[in-house]
Amino acid sequence: xxxxxxxxxxxxxxxxxxxxxxxxxxxxxxxxxxxxxxxxxxxxxxxxxxxxxxxxxxxxxxxxxxxxxxxxxxxxxxxxxxxxxxxxxxxxxxxxxxxxxxxxxxxxxxxxxxxxxxxxxxxxxxxxxxxxxxxxxxxxxxxxx
Amino acid sequence: xxxxxxxxxxxxxxxxxxxxxxxxxxxxxxxxxxxxxxxxxxxxxxxxxxxxxxxxxxxxxxxxxxxxxxxxxxxxxxxxxxxxxxxxxxxxxxxxxxxxxxxxxxxxxxxxxxxxxxxxxxxxxxxxxxxxxxxxxxxxxxxxxxxxxxxxxxxxxxxxxxxxxxxxxxxxxxxxxxxxxxxxxxxxxxxxxxxxxxxxxxxxxxxxxxxxxxxxxxxxxxxxxxxxxxxxxxxxxxxxxxxxxxxxxxxxxxxxxxxxxxxxxxxxxxxxxxxxxxxxxxxxxxxxxxxxxxxxxxxxxxxxxxxxxxxxxxxxxxxxxxxxxxxxxxxxxxxxxxxxxxxxxxxxxxxxxxxxxxxxxxxxxxxxxxxxxxxxxxxxxxxxxxxxxxxxxxxxxxxxxxxxxxxxxxxxxxxxxxxxxxxxxxxxxxxxxxxxxxxxxxxxxxxxxxxxxxxxxxxxxxxxxxxxxxxxxxxxxxxxxxxxxxxxxxxxxxxxxxxxxxxxxxxxxxxxxxxxxxxxxxxxxxxxxxxxxxxxxxxxxxxxxxxxxxxxxxxxxxxxxxxxxxxxxxxxxxxxxxxxxxxxxxxxxxxxxxxxxxxxxxxxxxxxxxxxxxxxxxxxxxxxxxxxxxxxxxxxxxxxxxxxxxxxxxxxxxxxx
Numbered sequence: 096x097x098x099x100x101x102x103x104x105x106x107x108x109x110x111x112x113x114x115x116x117x118x119x120x121x122x123x124x125x126x127x128x129x130x131x132x133x134x135x136x137x138x139x140x141x142x143x144x145x146x147x148x149x150x151x152x153x154x155x156x157x158x159x160x161x162x163x164x165x166x167x168x169x170x171x172x173x174x175x176x177x178x179x180x181x182x183x184x185x186x187x188x189x190x191x192x193x194x195x196x197x198x199x200x201x202x203x204x205x206x207x208x209x210x211x212x213x214x215x216x217x218x219x220x221x222x223x224x225x226x227x228x229x230x231x232x233x234x235x236x237x238x239x240x
Numbered sequence: 241x242x243x244x245x246x247x248x249x250x251x252x253x254x255x256x257x258x259x260x261x262x263x264x265x266x267x268x269x270x271x272x273x274x275x276x277x278x279x280x281x282x283x284x285x286x287x288x289x290x291x292x293x294x295x296x297x298x299x300x301x302x303x304x305x306x307x308x309x310x311x312x313x314x315x316x317x318x319x320x321x322x323x324x325x326x327x328x329x330x331x332x333x334x335x336x337x338x339x340x341x342x343x344x345x346x347x348x349x350x351x352x353x354x355x356x357x358x359x360x361x362x363x364x365x366x367x368x369x370x371x372x373x374x375x376x377x378x379x380x381x382x383x384x385x386x387x388x389x390x391x392x393x394x395x396x397x398x399x400x401x402x403x404x405x406x407x408x409x410x411x412x413x414x415x416x417x418x419x420x421x422x423x424x425x426x427x428x429x430x431x432x433x434x435x436x437x438x439x440x441x442x443x444x445x446x447x448x449x450x451x452x453x454x455x456x457x458x459x460x461x462x463x464x465x466x467x468x469x470x471x472x473x474x475x476x477x478x479x480x481x482x483x484x485x486x487x488x489x490x491x492x493x494x495x496x497x498x499x500x501x502x503x504x505x506x507x508x509x510x511x512x513x514x515x516x517x518x519x520x521x522x523x524x525x526x527x528x529x530x531x532x533x534x535x536x537x538x539x540x541x542x543x544x545x546x547x548x549x550x551x552x553x554x555x556x557x558x559x560x561x562x563x564x565x566x567x568x569x570x571x572x573x574x575x576x577x578x579x580x581x582x583x584x585x586x587x588x589x590x591x592x593x594x595x596x597x598x599x600x601x602x603x604x605x606x607x608x609x610x611x612x613x614x615x616x617x618x619x620x621x622x623x624x625x626x627x628x629x630x631x632x633x634x635x636x637x638x639x640x641x642x643x644x645x646x647x648x649x650x651x652x653x654x655x656x657x658x659x660x661x662x663x664x665x666x667x668x669x670x671x672x673x674x675x676x677x678x679x680x681x682x683x684x685x686x687x688x689x690x691x692x693x694x695x696x697x698x699x700x701x702x703x704x705x706x707x708x709x710x711x712x713x714x715x716x717x718x719x720x721x722x723x724x725x726x727x728x729x730x731x732x733x734x735x736x737x738x739x740x741x742x743x744x745x746x747x748x749x750x751x752x753x754x755x756x757x758x759x760x761x762x763x764x765x766x767x768x769x770x771x772x773x774x775x776x777x778x779x780x781x782x783x784x785x786x787x788x789x790x791x792x793x794x795x796x797x798x799x800x801x802x803x804x805x806x807x808x809x810x811x812x813x814x815x816x817x818x819x820x821x822x823x824x825x826x827x828x829x830x831x832x833x834x835x836x837x838x839x840x841x842x843x844x845x846x847x848x849x850x851x852x853x854x855x856x857x858x859x860x861x862x863x864x865x866x867x868x869x870x871x872x873x874x875x876x877x878x879x880x881x882x883x884x885x886x887x888x889x890x891x892x893x894x895x896x897x
Contacts, residue, residue: 120604120633123633124611124633127626127629129623131621164758164759164760164847184835198626226622
């Protein structure tokens with residue numbers, strides 16, 4: 096009987112431990128999720144203001160301006176666009192007119208990026224950027240109709 | 241002609257795989273020796289034909305045969321020959337062919353080194369591997385044929401992705417695949433055990449060296465991949481918690497748990513169903529990794545043009561393998577009877593705790609990797625889970641492992657004494673905690689992560705020393721003779737654990753004390769970082785074999801040293817793709833890392849990134865020590881003896897024992 100009680104105790108303690116750990120993990124998970132928004136969604140105020148998120152689209156042609164190692168450019172999904180600033184070295188495949196995904200937050204009416212994600216291949220478009228442009232174009236088509 | 245020969249060989253190999261699997265498995269079930277005898281020669285034939293196919297593709301690449309679509313897409317006439325050869329596995333099709341070749345190679349090895357296994361066991365193992373080969377070859381032939389011709393032939397190729405033009409490309413994929421695919425052997429052993437209902441200490445003794453060797457390759461492959469990322473990506477990072485990295489890390493965690501639970505199954509006959517489940521899990525995660533990386537659902541350097549039929553095929557294959565083996569497990573595992581009992585404080589229990597920690601950590605990585613994909617697939621929005629999640633969850637979850645590593649090897653099987661353990665280890669614990677607290681104070685003020693990392697790694701080192709001292713008491717002779725007298729299994733374990741300590745120390749130092757600066761520099765400009773002074777000397781142009789390069793010169797002085805680093809910015813001729821080549825001054829205690837961003841004006845001003853990375857090389861040294869430790873352990877004498885006595889043992893083994 097005694098050993099059975101002991102076993103039960105071990106199981107109960109184990110389950111409590113697992114429960115606490117799972118709760119902590121889920122909490123960390125939820126607070127570190129980074130959501131993705133298209134420039135149109137950002138323009139419609141759907142994006143959070145106090146939290147980091149990702150945007151994606153095309154770098155507007157002729158919009159890249161440099162100020163030391165800070166770069167300013169405009170990301171567009173062909174319908175709406177958003178000014179982005181990034182301090183640091185841009186990835187190799189960052190180019191005007193090409194797809195881009197940036198992570199950061201909204202500050203003073205613009206998007207301050209902490210990270211600009213590169214694609215790894217010249218012909219490859221980040222899926223997030225591609226879907227942002229696709230969604231915007233779909234929305235425009237339905238408006239025309 | 242050569243590509244057609246390769247294509248034909250692949251078809252023959254597919255048929256061979258069928259002969260290797262179906263009749264022998266039926267034969268093993270019915271006890272028909274004639275059918276069982278087909279397994280070995282068919283497996284060897286299968287390997288031969290896959291090897292011919294691979295050689296044909298490699299030949300097409302090396303001879304620049306641009307009438308083959310795969311070659312035209314991934315090679316280039318000006319590409320150096322070594323990269324032409326490595327480009328064989330630089331594409332989706334070629335890398336899957338390499339997968340098949342490696343699987344054939346492992347099967348071949350099993351047929352050669354299984355002479356002393358009971359016949360039905362060896363047949364089942366080879367048969368199960370044949371089924372996996374069959375699925376893979378069918379995938380290659382139906383969705384990813386590497387030998388498709390391009391008519392008319394291309395005048396020149398599109399070039400290999402410049403990121404892949406690195407010595408790392410020659411070693412990283414084959415190493416990683418040797419590990420991934422190597423787990424298929426443990427998987428096949430587990431399935432064979434479930435089919436026969438026989439899983440005993442002898443079974444564990446056969447499975448263990450195979451699993452350890454596969455794990456060694458995977459460890460070396462991941463380490464090499466991390467080193468490659470550090471060198472080539474130009475961001476100075478060594479681990480990004482990128483889904484593709486996680487894809488290789490998850491089988492590694494499962495494999496690590498497996499080699500530890502195999503130890504218990506071998507020594508104590510316990511954890512049998514659990515060990516079988518881990519073997520299935522490790523290989524399933526390898527397949528999942530292949531699916532994630534190769535199907536194009538992830539955007540990264542590893543994913544090629546995505547093709548939905550491929551993703552669907554791999555997903556279906558994954559479903560059959562995982563679903564089938566889990567169903568078999570649910571049906572047959574109750575037959576595997578439990579071994580001897582043990583108390584809550586014993587080596588058995590500590591190894592169980594090790595497994596719990598590893599699997600919990602694996603679960604956290606799996607959640608962070610798959611959840612975004614699942615959400616996206618269900619159309620619930622695009623999200624990503626970044627490094628902060630993994631750092632704040634994975635690190636604390638893994639922390640108990642370091643403590644366990646210290647106690648586990650010193651505890652007795654079945655029942656150990658806690659007070660005894662406390663008297664043996666109290667000094668080691670006190671010294672490591674004190675050092676962990678003091679070190680950050682002397683450097684930069686209190687830092688809990690540094691305390692944890694340094695205390696953990698010192699704790700491992702001290703307990704290893706205690707382990708050696710205690711074991712050497714039982715071996716006679718001089719100090720050196722005592723050392724040589726210890727079994728290789730013990731040596732291997734300690735070298736691997738020491739590797740972990742070295743790696744953890746490196747990670748702790750570089751993660752907490754690295755410094756970086758992105759800065760605008762004109763020729764003659766000057767900057768300081770971490771006690772080094774950097775003077776930019778400007779950039780000049782130079783031509784490489786298949787690229788043009790802007791090569792910078794950065795004079796660095798500090799700590800009595802003076803050197804010049806030459807970071808490059810390359811533009812590849814065929815693709816026009818730009819590429820950063822960082823310049824790194826390596827040293828055992830710190831790296832100085834310089835890379836070029838982009839030109840900011842016509843006067844030769846560049847955006848430049850300078851890094852100081854203390855102790856980063858310890859990371860890779862630690863990784864390779866893990867692999868070397870595994871190799872030493874796998875060469876232990878008792879596995880050779882196990883092979884010799886296996887035929888004798890098999891006569892005395894009874895069903896379900």
